[in-house]
Amino acid sequence: MAPNPMRRLDQLLSSLGYCSRREVASLVKAGRLKLGDIALTKADQRVNPHLVTLDGEPLEAPDGLLAMLHKPVGYVCTHSEGEGPTIYELLPTQWLDRKPAVTSVGRLDKDTSGLLLITDIGSLVHRYTSPKADVEKTYLTKVDRELDQRLIDIFSRGDLMLRGETKPCLAAKLEILSPFTARLTITEGRYHQVRRMFASQGYHVEKLHRESFGPHNLGDLEVGEWDLISVPD
16 A cells, blocks of 8 residues: 655645744745645645645655765765864755755765765665665776776775775776876775775875766766755665
């Protein structure tokens, strides 16, 4: 049996970050909430979220939100203050009031730019970050000295041990693009993994940029910008 999509109007608007449950009554009184062409009259009325409009616009991502963010260098992936500007400062303030709260799918360190997924769907976070997920992530790297072609084999064998680890890294694909730049695709998400993989071979990563995460690619999304995308089945 399919789940019942009906929800209380005040709970719905509050969970999507539009306003508090108490404030929904004011929106109703002002005639700003409608079901089709019919103005809603009660804040506690049960409604289908996909049929409700606010000021003539459908509600944003009523089934859960998924977005791509082009993270700039210098931003941190945390809600905590004191570590510098956070990625959440780049998002619409309404998203920050959604319940459940939005979070990043995995993290990029402060000095890494590129694709981050943002969502309030807990099952999606687990799906993409579980150790068994096997999700490909591709990074563009620039290192401090000329790349050795032997790195392609070293990274692809699946026996590379990182300092402090007890299991080797899974096989990774390295494509050398120029003497100092390469594209690396991994399927894990260990702490600072890309930087540590290169460091294990005597290289320092000077620039690191994530181009893709699973089926999602940054494309022409500008630095600091976000874009809502479809939630995968």
